[in-house]
Amino acid sequence: MSDSEAVSDSEAVNDSETVNDGDATPGAAANSNDLDGTQMRIRRTDRGLLAVRIGSQDFDDVTVRRAFPLEAANQYIGFYDTEGTELGILQDPERLDAASAAALDEQLSLTYFLPKITGVTHIGEEFGVVYADVETTSGPRHIEIRGIRSSIRVLSRNRALVEDAEGNRYELSDFRRLPKITREILGL
Amino acid sequence: MLDLLEPISQNLEPHLRQALHPGELLLALLSADLDLDGKYGENWLVLTDERIMVLHANHGTPRIEAWPLADVQRIHTRSYVGNGSLVIELPDGLHELLRFSQGSFFKFSAIPQVVEAAMLSPLARVGEDEDEGAIPHRRVEHCDTCGRALRVGSKVCPACIKKRETFWRLFSYVKPYKSVAIFGFCLTLTMTAIGMLPPQLNKHLIDDVIVPVVASRGVVEGPVVPPADHVVMLGWVVIGLLSIHFSRMLINGVRSYSLGWLGQRITYDLQTEIFSYLQLLSLSFYSRHSTGRIMTRVTSDTERMRGFITTGFQDMVIAILTLIGIGAMLFWMNWELALLALIPTPIMLVVTLFYRRRIHWVFHTIWRRISALNSQLADTIPGVKVVKAFAQESREIATFDKRNTELRESRMVSVKMRSYFLPAIAFITSMGSVILWWFGGNRVLENTLTLGELQAFIAYMVMFLNPVRELSRLSDELESAATTAERVFEILDTEPEVSDEPQARDPGVIEGRVEFRNVSFTYDGFARILDRCSFVVEPGEMIGLVGPSGAGKSTLVNLISRFFDATDGEILIDGAPITGLQQKKLRAQIGVVLQEPLLFQGSVAENISYGRPEAARTEIIAAARAANAHTFIMKLSDGYDSEVGERGGRLSGGERQRISIARALIGNPRILILDEATSSVDTQTEFEIQEALEHLVANRTTFAIAHRLSTLKNADRLFVLDKGRIVEEGTHADLLEIETGVYRNLVNMQSELAKVRAL
Numbered sequence: 014m015s016d017s018e019a020v021s022d023s024e025a026v027n028d029s030e031t032v033n034d035g036d037a038t039p040g041a042a043a044n045s046n047d048l049d050g051t052q053m054r055i056r057r058t059d060r061g062l063l064a065v066r067i068g069s070q071d072f073d074d075v076t077v078r079r080a081f082p083l084e085a086a087n088q089y090i091g092f093y094d095t096e097g098t099e100l101g102i103l104q105d106p107e108r109l110d111a112a113s114a115a116a117l118d119e120q121l122s123l124t125y126f127l128p129k130i131t132g133v134t135h136i137g138e139e140f141g142v143v144y145a146d147v148e149t150t151s152g153p154r155h156i157e158i159r160g161i162r163s164s165i166r167v168l169s170r171n172r173a174l175v176e177d178a179e180g181n182r183y184e185l186s187d188f189r190r191l192p193k194i195t196r197e198i199l200g201l
Numbered sequence: 202m203l204d205l206l207e208p209i210s211q212n213l214e215p216h217l218r219q220a221l222h223p224g225e226l227l228l229a230l231l232s233a234d235l236d237l238d239g240k241y242g243e244n245w246l247v248l249t250d251e252r253i254m255v256l257h258a259n260h261g262t263p264r265i266e267a268w269p270l271a272d273v274q275r276i277h278t279r280s281y282v283g284n285g286s287l288v289i290e291l292p293d294g295l296h297e298l299l300r301f302s303q304g305s306f307f308k309f310s311a312i313p314q315v316v317e318a319a320m321l322s323p324l325a326r327v328g329e330d331e332d333e334g335a336i337p338h339r340r341v342e343h344c345d346t347c348g349r350a351l352r353v354g355s356k357v358c359p360a361c362i363k364k365r366e367t368f369w370r371l372f373s374y375v376k377p378y379k380s381v382a383i384f385g386f387c388l389t390l391t392m393t394a395i396g397m398l399p400p401q402l403n404k405h406l407i408d409d410v411i412v413p414v415v416a417s418r419g420v421v422e423g424p425v426v427p428p429a430d431h432v433v434m435l436g437w438v439v440i441g442l443l444s445i446h447f448s449r450m451l452i453n454g455v456r457s458y459s460l461g462w463l464g465q466r467i468t469y470d471l472q473t474e475i476f477s478y479l480q481l482l483s484l485s486f487y488s489r490h491s492t493g494r495i496m497t498r499v500t501s502d503t504e505r506m507r508g509f510i511t512t513g514f515q516d517m518v519i520a521i522l523t524l525i526g527i528g529a530m531l532f533w534m535n536w537e538l539a540l541l542a543l544i545p546t547p548i549m550l551v552v553t554l555f556y557r558r559r560i561h562w563v564f565h566t567i568w569r570r571i572s573a574l575n576s577q578l579a580d581t582i583p584g585v586k587v588v589k590a591f592a593q594e595s596r597e598i599a600t601f602d603k604r605n606t607e608l609r610e611s612r613m614v615s616v617k618m619r620s621y622f623l624p625a626i627a628f629i630t631s632m633g634s635v636i637l638w639w640f641g642g643n644r645v646l647e648n649t650l651t652l653g654e655l656q657a658f659i660a661y662m663v664m665f666l667n668p669v670r671e672l673s674r675l676s677d678e679l680e681s682a683a684t685t686a687e688r689v690f691e692i693l694d695t696e697p698e699v700s701d702e703p704q705a706r707d708p709g710v711i712e713g714r715v716e717f718r719n720v721s722f723t724y725d726g727f728a729r730i731l732d733r734c735s736f737v738v739e740p741g742e743m744i745g746l747v748g749p750s751g752a753g754k755s756t757l758v759n760l761i762s763r764f765f766d767a768t769d770g771e772i773l774i775d776g777a778p779i780t781g782l783q784q785k786k787l788r789a790q791i792g793v794v795l796q797e798p799l800l801f802q803g804s805v806a807e808n809i810s811y812g813r814p815e816a817a818r819t820e821i822i823a824a825a826r827a828a829n830a831h832t833f834i835m836k837l838s839d840g841y842d843s844e845v846g847e848r849g850g851r852l853s854g855g856e857r858q859r860i861s862i863a864r865a866l867i868g869n870p871r872i873l874i875l876d877e878a879t880s881s882v883d884t885q886t887e888f889e890i891q892e893a894l895e896h897l898v899a900n901r902t903t904f905a906i907a908h909r910l911s912t913l914k915n916a917d918r919l920f921v922l923d924k925g926r927i928v929e930e931g932t933h934a935d936l937l938e939i940e941t942g943v944y945r946n947l948v949n950m951q952s953e954l955a956k957v958r959a960l
Contacts, residue, residue, distance in 0.1 A: 046826065047819075078835055081806065081818060083842035089818055091835050099832070104819065166844060 048092065048101035050108025055116045063120050065092060067100060075100070077120055083168050086125070090117065128154070129184045130175065136195050142178070143198055149183060156183070161200045173201060205229040205311065209245065216263040217247065217256060226250040229315055231308055235284060235300040244299055246287065248312065250319050253289065255298050268296075270320055276313045280306065287312060314721070314733070314769075371686045374467050375510060381463050386515065388456040393519050395452070397526060398445050400660035406438045408653030464511040471503040475692055483698040484764045488724070498692055502685045509682035517675045520668035527665045534658060535650065541640050542662045545633045546669060549626065553673045556622045561677070563615045570608040577601055630666050634659050699766050701783055708782045711775050711790050713740040713871040713902030715761060720770035721925075722756055730756045732925035733770065738918075740871075743903040745913030747947060748922035754906045757922070758874045761904065762791050792865030792901075796877035798857040800849030805834055806841040808849070809863045816867050828863035829893035830856070855886030862893055873898060875905040879912055887912075910951055919944065 054066040058073070065075045072094050080089035080102060092100040106114055128149035135146040143158040156177040158164045166174040173185040185191075188201045207230055209217060221227065229248035236242035236259070245256035247265075253276075254267040274290045285306045287298045301309055344350075375382045414431050476499055487495075531539035581588055581597050588597055637659050644650035715738040722731040731753045738744055746754040759765055760772055763779055772779040774787065789812070800808045809824055810816040816824075821841060825831040833856055837843040849857040858878060865873065875894065879887040891912065898905075898915070907913050919936055921929035921944045929936055929944050936944035 078840060080822060080835060080840045081842050082839050084804075084806070085818060089822065089841075091840075099835070102822065 046099060046101045048103040050103055050105060050113075053103070053109060053113060055109065055113035055120075057116045057119060063116070065100070067092075072100065077117065077124060079121065079125065082125055082127075083174065086121075090121070126151075127182055127184050128152075129186055133191060133195050136198055138198050147183070154183075156181075158199075161198075165199060165201065167201070173199075175199075205231060205248075205308070205315065207232055213245070213256065213258055213263055216265065217245075220247070220254065220256075220265045220267070221249065222251065225252070228319055229312060231305075231312070233287075233299040233301040233309070234305060235302060237297060237300055239284070239300065246299055246309070246312065248315060248319070253298070253316065270316065273316065273320070276316050278306070278310050278313065285309065310729070367683055367686050367690065370690060371506060371510060371682070374470055374506075375463070377470075378463050378466055381459050385456055385459040385463060386518075388452050388459070389515050389519060390522070392449060392452045392456065393523055393526075395445055395449055397530065397661075397664075399442060400657040400664075402438055402441050402445070403660065404651075404653035404657040406435070406653070407656055408651045410434045410438060412652055460511045460515070464507045467510055468503050468507045471506060471689070472499055475499050475503065475689065478693055481697050482692075482695060483700075484759075485698050485724070486695060495692075498689055502689050505685045506682060506689065509678060509685075513675060513678045513682060516671065517679065520671045520675060523668045524665065524672075527661050531658065531661055531665065534654060534661075538637065538641055538644070538650075538658060542633055542637055542658065542665075544636060545629045546666065549629045549666060549669055550673075552622070552625060552629065553670055556618065557673050557677060560615060560618055563611065563618065566611045567608065567615065570604065570611055574601070574604050574608060577604060626670065630663065633662050633666065637662060699763055699784065702781060705781055705783045706777075707786045708774065708777065708790075709786075711787070711871045714738065714773075714775050715872065715902060715904075716773040716776070717757075717760075718771040718773070720760065720767045720772060722753075722760060722765065722768050724756075724765075729768075729925050731760070731767075734925075734927050735770075736920065736927060736930070738902055738904075740902055741900050742917045743898045743905065743915060745916035745919040746904060746906045746922060747908075747910060747913065747919055747944060748928075752922035753925040754922055755876055756925075758793075758876055758904050758906065761872065761874065762788060762793060789868055790870050791872045791874060792868060792870030793874045794858070794862050794865045794876065794878040798849065798854075798861030800845045800852075800857055800860060802845070802847050804839075804842050804844060805837070805860060808845055808860055809841075809867055811864050812868045820867060821863075824863040824867040825860075827866055827893065827897060828859045829889050830859035830863050833859070853886075855883070855890065858886070858890055859893065862890065862897070866897060871901060873901045873903040875903065875907075877906050877908065879907065879909070910948055921947075 048067065052068050056064050058064050062073065063075045063077065065072045072092075074095050076093040076097075078091040078093065079086055080091055087106060088104060090103045090106060092103065094100055103109075106117055109117065128151040130147045130149050132148040133145055134148065134153075135144075137144050141160065143161060145156050145158070147154055147156060156175070158175060159178045164176045166176075168174055171187045171189050173188050175183045175185055177183070185201075188196060188199070191199075191201070206227065209230060209232075217230075227247070227249055229246065231246045233244045233246060234241060236244065242260075243258040245258060247254040247256055250270075252267045252269050253273060254265055257264045257266070268289065268291060272291050274292070276287070276289045279286050279288055284300055284302050286300045287309055289296050289298055299309075410431050414427060418425065479495065479499075528539075531542060577597075577600060581601075588594060637655070641650060641655040641658060645652055645655055717734050717736050720731055720734045721729055723729050734753075734757065746757060748754055756765075760767055761779075763772075763784055766780065774782060779787070801811065805825075806818070806821050809821045813820075818841075822831060825834055825841075834841055834843070843851075845852055845857075845860070849860070852860070862878070878894070879890050887909075894905075895915065897903075905913060905916065913919060914933065916933070918930060918932060920927050921936065921942075923943055929939065929942055936942055937948065939945055
């Protein structure tokens with residue numbers, strides 16, 4: 014995402030996957046659960062699983078979760094083993110080698126399905142329900158939004174999260190570019 | 202602090218002086234309004250550093266009784282119903298010194314403490330139990346100027362408020378935009394002036410254009426060709442009328458825009474000012490005012506003030522100017538007819554005034570009945586489970602029906618009044634024109650008045666009666682705007698009870714040493730919630746506060762956060778008086794976890810970083826980990842970006858509590874306050890929270906309140922509070938050794954309870 018900051022590789026390279034053991038005090042930047050990207054290798058297996066090597070340890074079926082999927086989607090990625098135990102949080106995936114970064118990216122995009130609305134072709138409102146035909150990054154879609162107050166959540170950088178009547182979610186990036194009427198109907 | 206030296210009357214003063222020994226120091230002088238037999242009378246308590254005396258003032262020559270303080274074994278107040286007494290115990294037994302009515306109870310409740318201080322040795326306080334039956338009583342506050350009792354929760358006396366000052370202050374909000382206000386006002390004046398022109402033009406049209414032609418033509422049947430010059434004149438008059446209406450449209454548009462703009466600015470300024478000020482006010486303000494009432498001040502009251510400043514006031518000026526202008530016009534045109542035309546005006550004035558006064562009370566009744574209905578709804582809808590459980594549906598329906606019937610009846614009164622009043626006003630207005638048609642018509646026939654003049658006259662008269670009616674409505678609006686403004690200004694004039702002294706200093710990074718020196722506290726000036734508490738807590742110590750409900754545990758921690766100031770005594774942080782430290786800087790270093798964790802609408806991350814919005818995401822995660830919250834947060838589909846819902850409603854109680862712990866930790870506080878942090882969660886969650894808390898308290902001064910005593914097993918020391926006093930102090934083991942100790946008793950009760958639960 015645009016807010017991710019590039020950190021030079023020369024900074025804070027650790028030779029083990031655990032850092033500053035035992036210090037759980039808030040305010041301390043480094044944490045035992047922080048993962049060091051330079052010590053990780055990530056690949057997708059033939060069966061679509063994510064295999065991760067952290068330092069010298071191998072994990073063959075790893076689940077990834079974003080800590081901030083809406084506000085910092087490409088940072089702070091949590092890695093979990095098959096038991097659901099957290100292996101740690103990778104703050105900055107840019108430290109990964111290119112192949113690992115691509116594998117992680119692919120896995121994340123499969124895990125998190127949040128189409129972006131790129132355009133609104135038609136919009137109308139009747140009895141408190143908004144009907145809209147939208148273009149999304151995953152194709153055209155007809156959506157119905159019940160109660161704009163509870164279904165539309167404004168995020169930072171003029172983005173909004175739209176939830177339709179069936180519970181599907183869409184990201185609306187830069188809603189300021191929408192026509193005035195559309196924005197009024199959506200209450201944005 | 203209480204003033205214990207009340208002014209005494211001039212005739213009693215010599216007696217008092219005479220009674221005092223040379224060098225004897227007067228500590229308290231309080232009047233009691235009852236005699237010992239319960240009749241009203243005047244008696245004075247005189248307390249010095251040597252003796253306690255009573256000055257009986259009401260039967261003949263004033264008489265003084267005195268007892269040396271050295272003989273006093275104990276002293277206490279006794280509370281009866283509606284009155285109380287001060288009792289001392291001397292070697293020969295108990296003596297009732299004075300009686301006083303309920304209103305004086307507060308001041309006398311301070312006397313035992315003063316006596317104790319005067320003797321410099323604590324007295325036995327066994328008599329305290331006798332105050333048990335004290336009636337909770339809110340002290341009525343009185344206006345300093347006129348002595349009237351003030352409304353509950355208000356320190357402003359409506360009778361003493363100067364309306365003119367209120368209005369000046371109200372209009373001070375217009376000041377920043379005075380050019381717009383003057384512009385809008387000028388447009389209003391222009392519009393009013395232009396509005397007076399059409400009848401004059403109509404007069405021309407009739408007298409100079411239509412009537413001469415019709416008259417000269419005589420009786421002719423069929424269409425005729427009108428004289429060209431008159432057609433031209435007709436054209437001019439019509440163009441004149443058209444331009445008047447057109448310019449009115451333009452002026453009205455610009456005027457309503459500029460006044461609307463002005464109104465919105467004023468509402469914005471007022472609302473922002475009130476809300477910002479509300480954030481400054483102490484918690485005691487919020488305990489005096491209901492949330493609903495405060496919200497009304499910010500929303501609808503400011504709206505009403507805007508309405509008055511922008512339209513109400515202007516309408517009033519317009520009405521007055523129109524009255525004067527049209528009145529002058531009527532008299533200028535024909536003074537005799539003007540007098541006749543004005544005959545209905547006083548009748549209309551009287552009828553309108555009568556109607557307004559009456560309808561005011563009718564509306565008052567309607568509002569009261571609506572609120573009675575609402576209060577039943579507010580009770581029974583959330584309490585529907587209780588209603589159903591006790592099968593009381595029909596009773597609730599009957600109550601609702603009764604109240605609804607009353608509401609309908611009072612609304613019908615207003616319907617009836619309107620249906621009398623409005624047609625009556627229309628009739629009176631038409632009476633004016635009827636009178637004019639008769640007398641004016643005669644004049645026209647006699648040729649002493651033109652038809653155009655008569656028509657213009659009638660048009661002006663209708664225009665004249667409108668502001669007469671308007672003015673009575675506007676006077677009500679003026680009244681209500683004044684009251685509204687007073688209520689709003691009352692908030693803005695409330696001094697925050699806890700405020701930074703001008704020389705308050707930044708405490709820097711505190712170590713966390715907390716000392717209480719003889720601290721007492723009362724919320725309402727009546728019951729002492731904390732009574733002379735003294736202790737020292739060293740940095741990093743964990744203190745468990747235990748005791749029955751209402752013992753003063755929460756009050757004690759509230760004083761450390763300085764939500765309130767101690768009524769008496771001194772609180773020191775790192776050796777410096779708390780009142781000399783900047784509140785914000787101090788509170789930033791105190792982490793608070795409450796029993797009911799209140800989260801704000803927003804994401805988990807926003808809630809954790811509430812106290813430090815600039816906190817980095819890494820710090821948010823670290824605080825959540827420390828609070829045992831990270832694992833469950835990462836399981837939420839939006840992780841730290843998950844919306845918590847209104848008041849955190851989308852999370853469970855335990856989850857909310859762990860987020861609130863993370864919120865308390867993000868500022869790395871030096872002092873941690875845990876007020877029943879685990880009492881509203883189940884055992885498993887309590888265990889998880891407990892685990893989180895264990896590594897939090899390390900190196901932080903911690904005050905933990907808990908009902909479940911097991912929660913406090915790691916405390917360095919326990920303070921046992923009872924009726925506002927620290928009655929026991931020590932480690933868990935120390936306190937268990939006290940045979941008849943309060944703590945031991947509490948532990949026994951809980952273990953008995955645990956056994957019962959285990960069965």
